[in-house]
Amino acid sequence: MTLRLRDIGAGLIFASLAIAGYPAFAEVSEATKTVAMTASAPQPSFVAADFTVPTLIEGPGFKLVPLGPDLVKVDFDAYMSSIEHLQRTFSRSDRWPRQGITDADALRDMENEQSRFAGRKSFAYAVLTPDGKRERGSVYVSPSPVKGHDATVRMWVTKADYDAGFDAELYKWVTAWVQKDWPFKSVVYPGRSIEWATWDSMVAASKAGPAVSK
Known part of the structure; x- marks a missing residue:
């Protein structure tokens, strides 16, 4: 999933409001952070990284x-x-x-x-x-x-x-x-x-x- 710039900008705004003492925005900020982390998390490969795939x-x-x-x-x-x-x-x-x-x-x-x-x-x-x-x-x-x-x-x-x-x-x-x-x-x-x-x-x-x- 690709996060658009406007989504990232919104996340920064919510985070700033949360720091300023707005608890409702703190919840949104945490949700935005979770989405960002999920989007950037590497997808697991089909086989383990230490498995040598046969080639011949x-x-x-x-x-x-x-x-x-x-x-x-x-x-x-x-x-x-x-x-x-x-x-x-x-x-x-x-x-x-x-x-x-x-x-x-x-x-x-x-x-x-x-x-x-x-x-x-x-x-x-x-x-x-x-x-x-x-x-x-x-x-x-x-x-x-x-x-x-x-x-x-x-x-x-x-x-x-x-x-x-x-x-x-x-x-x-x-x-x-x-x-x-x-x-x-x-x-x-x-x-x-x-x-x-x-x-x-x-x-x-x-x-x-x-x-x-x-």
Whole structure:
């Protein structure tokens, strides 16, 4: 939240009146100070500051590296090769991937993922062949929107890799990797460890907040 200059000015006026002996303004001044402190308080990161986030992980027949602008071409080629497959199995939407995604769109997406990774807000990885020339899929480690869970992990693989059985292999490997190398106690794999319908209901309930009794 950004405090406007007029809000700050009002706070200074209230503080001055409070010092002059106006108790009502003292209460307002304290409220203004609380708002200012809340606005300037740093937001907690997704993982602890002393946790070393993995940046190169080698698996059987693949490796994981953070998504970023350097991978825009192989990432684009991967998801555009599997539009209908990913709309059905991953995004559950016709908005991504879709025909008409431009180079600028793809680059902006990679810059956003890189920024979130650097800010420790979420962690998106490309699943590459060992030589790094082809992307087989992606893995996303993100904060959980539902209380009681530390993180959500989602992943996709191309249609060709899915047909070759790689999706099941990757899921098995990722669950073991997350359990071993990440600090989470409770991780959800939407659409895998929990049915999509159940997860969607939990997310909706979390956004709605607790029910208010009359």
